[in-house]
Amino acid sequence: MEGTDPVNKKLAAALSGGAVLVLALSGCADDKNEKLDAWAKTVCDSVQPQAKKIGAANAAIQKETSDNSKPEDVQATDSKAFQDMSDAYAAIASSVDKAGAPPVDKGEKKQQDAVKELKSISSSYADLRKQVDKIDTKDQSKFADGLKDVATQLDKLGRSGNNALKNLEQGDVGKAMQKQESCKSAGAAPSAPAS
DSSP: OTTTHHHHHHHHHHHHHHHHHHHTOOOOSOOOOHHHHHHHHHHHHHHHHHHHHHHHHHHHHHHHHHTTOOHHHHHHHHHHHHHHHHHHHHHHHHHHHHHOOOSSTTHHHHHHHHHHHHHHHHHHHHHHHHHHHTSOSSSHHHHHHHHHHHHHHHHHHHHSOOHHHHHHTSHHHHHHHHTOHHHHHHHTSOOOOOO
16 A cells, blocks of 8 residues: 555545534633523533544544555545544534524524534535545555545645634633533544644
């Protein structure tokens, strides 16, 4: 796998940017708004298992790219990981949607923007899975080129704005989320080291 190993590492590094998006769902400080705390608890409790799923998918890709794996194994691992990430982001979108708007100024817009963004991220990971599934594993150079394309798409996904999520978690919402044990645990989920 000599020709694809650097690409695999680039793929793993690009992936770590995507993991940051879900871990963005945590804030800081302290507040006494009970409705907001209840909203934050609902969201954080449902985000935690999804953050773990995303962390596990990142770890699987990292492991598969760190040893000289066969192209078929890399493809299968990446495909499953991207599907898991797609499912996790869709589940987070659903959780934020079901939680309703946080009881803050412009809460409904912030919530709707975050749901839309999470669904878009989910769709992007589903597209990456399809892209990985189509890569020719029989031809070493085609496989390396295919992985390079996937890494480029991943990099774009990692750089694409998670502004709606950041906007959702600003101010009192972020403060309420930081108080939740499940959001603190979600923030501790493993992510691939950038290299």
